[in-house]
Amino acid sequence: MIGWEDVYKVVVAMVPLYVALMLGYGSVKWWRIIPREQCDAINRLVCYFTMPLFTFEFTxxxxxxxxxxxxxxxxxxxxxxxxxxxxxxxxxxxxxSYGWSITSFSLCTLTNALVVGVPMLKAMYGPTGVDLVVQSSVVQVIWLSLLLFVLEFRRAGIEGATANIIVDDGALKPKATSATIIGSNNNNGFDDVNGGKDLEATSTTTLEIGDVGTRPPFRKLMKLVWIKLAMNPNSYGCVIGISWAFISNRWNLEMPSIVEGSISIMSKTGTGTAMFSMGIFMALQEKVIACGTSMTVFGLVLKFIAGPAAMAISCIAVGLRGDVLKVAIIQAAVPQSITSFIFAKEYGLHPEILSTAVIFGMIVSLPVLIAYYAILEFIH
Structure with missing residues (x-):
């Protein structure tokens, strides 16, 4: 049963994240330590150094x-x-739209299991809960790698579709006009390319670009994606980490201390620097809730209702019962993954929604998870 001491342990795990968040926010908004033009570099540091090493060490x-x-x-x-x-x-x-589908998938499925999930599930179900939530985190690393593939595919398609844009007298014009795509002020400049269907945006910039049919052929597009993934250290963090886990446990091998030390010195900063980067992102927005109230509620509904509901259906389908069923549902309601924001920021796909989901999701999660626990106690 959860007591006040258990709640305090969760709060202790969460508060340092908000400290890092406020330091990032203050360094741009209040103290002007970090110039605005340098902010993207910090997110890239997290995306391409601390997160891959964190992924490797964990797996x-x-x-x-x-x-x-x-x-x-x-x-x-x-x-x-x-x-x-x-x-x-x-x-x-x-x-x-496919752009919103990617974001919705992140909101429904990707969780901050290690920071919030582990202390909460430990209080609720003891070592069994901790063991299962750690296992779900390992599997989530694989899904994050698949998400990375989808984001690279989207970026490659956008770059190919916009290749025929030319500049004439300071204005962007197409070589041939047949499709209108609404752009985004984020990193990539466009929200999505799928035959003119995906026309939502986070800004009001409208660009006439060449026919969507001028995108690279599928084979060439896949080649571009694989080249990008081959150059992205996040791809290796997951694969090498899981491979080493199989090898080391099969033949009882230990990682050389000099290698482990070199990796851990950066990986330990992963969560903190990610929250710091999120604070910087918040400081660059006009409003703290950058995506608006309605989108905030939409994100919380996906996170705390849609995700657990899908998990409940799948658990019943495979025959899970007892505490394992309860842990599975509750861990699906753990708040938003910080890594999902880092990827969203780097690839320019709704970072304002993911940042809001992380920030407010952790605040809302404590009463929501306790409510789930109380309701599931009636299930035997």
């Missing part, structure tokens, strides 16, 4: 041979359910 120390594969299967099925729903929504709904 390299798990034992893949002792994982609960029924639980992992339920987690995987729940994500496939969400992917299927979002793809159908993007394809057949007039309001659907």
């Amino acid at each position: 390299a120390h798990i034992d893949p041979f002792k994982m609960n594969f029924l639980f992992i299967g339920a987690d995987t099925i729940s994500k496939f359910i969400i992917v299927l729903v979002l793809v159908l929504w993007a394809k057949f709904s007039s309001k659907g």
Whole structure:
């Protein structure tokens, strides 16, 4: 049963994140320590150095041979359910789009399990809860790698589709006009390219560009994506970490201390620098809630209702019962992954929504998770 001491432990784990957030915010907004033109460089430091090393260190120390594969299967099925729903929504709904589907997937499925999930599940279900939430974090690393692939694919498609834009008398004009794409002020300049369907945006910049048919052929597009992924250290952090976990546990090997020390010195800064970068991003926005109240509520609904609902369906489908079922549902309601914001910022896809989901999600999560725990106690 959860007591005040357990709640205090969760608060102790969460408060340092907000300290890092406020330091990042203040360094730009109040103290002017970091110039605005240098802010993107800090996010790239987190994206390409601290996060890949954090991913490697975390995955390299798990034992893949002792994982609960029924639980992992339920987690995987729940994500496939969400992917299927979002793809159908993007394809057949007039309001659907693939850019928003990517963001919605992040909101529904990606969690901050280590910071919030571990202390909460430990208080609720003891070592069993901790073990399962750590396993879900390992699997999430794989999904983050797949998310990285989708984001690179989107970026490559956008770059190919905009290749024919020319400048004439200071104005952007197309070589041939047949599609209008609404741009974004984020890093990549455009929200999405999918035959003119994805026309939502986070800004009001409208550019006439060349026919979407001028995008590179699929084979060439995939080649560009794989080249980008090959140059992205986040791709290696997951693959090498899990590979080492299998090898080390199969043959009882230990990582050389000089290698482990070199990795941990940067990886330990991962969560802190990510929150610091988020604080910087907040400082650059006109409002603290950059995405508005309605989108904040939408993100919280996806995070705390849609995600756990999909997990409940998949758990029942595979036959999970008892505490494992309860842990699976509650860990799906753990607040938003910080890494999802870092990727959103780097690839220019709704970072204002992901940052708001992280910041307010952690505040809301404590009463929500306790409510889930109380409700699930009636299930035997």
